[in-house]
Amino acid sequence: MEKTMMALVAYGPRDYRYEPFPCPALGEGDILLKVKGCGICAGDIKxxxxxxxxxxxxxxxxxxEPPEIPGHEFCGEIVGMAPxxxxxxxxxxxxxxxxxxxGRCEDCRRGEYWMCSEMQLFGLKNIAHGGFAEYVKIPAAAIKHKLPKGFTTEQGALVEPYACGMHAAERAAVRHTDVVAVGGLGAIGCAITNVVRLSLPKLIIGIDSNEHRLELAKAFGAEVLLDPARCDVAEEIHRLTxxxxxDVYIEAxxxxxxxxxxxRSLKNHGRFVQFGQYPTDVTANWNLIGDGKELTIVxxxxxxxxxxxxxxxxxxxxLRTEGLISHTFKLQDWEEGFAYPKKDPAAMKIMLVP
Ligand SMILES: [Zn+2]
Ligand SMILES: [Zn+2]
Known part of the structure; x- marks a missing residue:
């Protein structure tokens, strides 16, 4: 008889069910993880x-590809391997x-694996069911990283979002003379701030309308904190500079x-990095990019x-991780976990534990 595990299964928008799901079977090169924890991404909520x-x-x-198990910010312990x-x-x-x-498409062959046009992604595609489950299969083609002994489950679950933040900071190509603004100080905004700090820019400005996040971001390197609910951020940044x-605005x-x-906040020849995921199309004055300031958008x-x-x-x-995962819920209480950030202003990232 086929073995089953408990998992959160996505069938459609607003149709997710916590239910038994077949345990992954291993093929050549595959590894089986027992999930220790999986963070909820803002993308998962959207x-x-x-x-x-x-x-x-x-x-x-x-x-x-429904039915699909979402969740890509997971870490786990190896409990099975193909021979x-x-x-x-x-x-x-x-x-x-x-x-x-x-490994075959033009992007992969250029070494730009993260742009692979096949778009096989954990939590979206059936070849890679995600981490909101008791077990997750790591397919042979997945890019795997062992965690050092002593890593906590929280730290393991933060590797994926932190790595996304690091890439966003890298795209900003920060120089030591730059004034860098980070818009949005959720877990990844704080991670971006921390990575930017390591390049010793002139000033880091953190922007958020949540007081808890502004306060927390200080520990990650934000030196000036601006709340768009209390001031005109662009005006304030011009006043400060x-x-x-x-020089740089990272949208997170x-x-x-x-x-x-x-x-509006950027100087002439400034650089705008788009990292955050918008729920809808966005309108902006594109003349500022060309005729206005000759900006670089990446x-x-x-x-x-x-x-x-x-x-x-x-x-x-x-790289600091303390405070980025604020609450942990049992996987079976996933609904509460997904809804929690809206309820508690002190919520950062939520982790589900099977
Ligand atoms: Zn994510
Ligand atoms: Zn590819």
Missing amino acids: ELAGLPDTWGTGKGDMLM DVTGYALGDLLVAEQIVPC GGRGC SGHPSSAMQGL GSHLSAHCYAPVIRGIESGL
């Missing part, structure tokens, strides 16, 4: 609500990058108003080559 980027517009553009797997041992703590590259504006809030706020997608440095950074203490 997907539950019906994000069109995930569920499509009814024209054959659906990214999700041909080498280099890993039962009991090893492991994380896997969200994208499972095909002698009327020039900031996913709030549509942050786009214009960033464009995007940031996933976490190119950032897992290993994040793991080293957490291990060495250069």
Whole structure:
């Protein structure tokens, strides 16, 4: 008889069910993890609500393959391996990058695996069911990273979001003379702030309308804190920079108003990094980009080559994790966990534990 496990299964927008699901069977090169914890991404919450980027517009553009187990911010312990797997041992703590590259497409062949056009992603595609389950199969093609002994479950679950934040910071190409503004100080905004701090810029400005987040961001390196509910952020940034504006604005809030706020805050020749995921299309004054300030706009997608440095950074203490996961819920209480950030202003990232 087929073995089953308990999992959170996505069938459609607002149709997720905690129910028995077949235990993953291992093929060549596969590894089986017992999930220790899996963080809830802001993207997971938007997907539950019906994000069109995930569920499509009814024209054959659906990214999700239901029934699918969501969750990509997981870490777990190896409890099974196909006989041909080498280099890993039962009991090893492991994380896997969200994208499972095909290795064949043009992007993969250029070495840009995180842009793989096959888009096999944990939590979205059936070849890679996600971490909101008792067990997760790590397919042979997944990019795996062992965690050092002593890593906590929280730290393990933070590797994926931290790596995304590191990539966003890398895309900003921060110089020591830069004034850097980070819009949105959730777990990833704080991670971005921490990574930016390591490049010793002139000033880091943290922006959020949540007092708890502003306070927490100080520990990650934000030196000036601005609340868009209390001030005009762009005006304030111009005041702080002698009327020039900031050199870099990293958008990590996913709030549509942050786009214009960033464009207004930047100086001539400033750099705008888009990391946050907007729930809807965004309107902005594009003239500011060209005719106005000759800005550079760059995007940031996933976490190119950032897992290993994040793991080293957490291990060495250069990357702080304290406070980023604020609450833990049992997987069966997933609904409460998904809804919690809206209820408690002190909530940061929520982790589900099977
Ligand atoms: Zn995520
Ligand atoms: Zn590919």
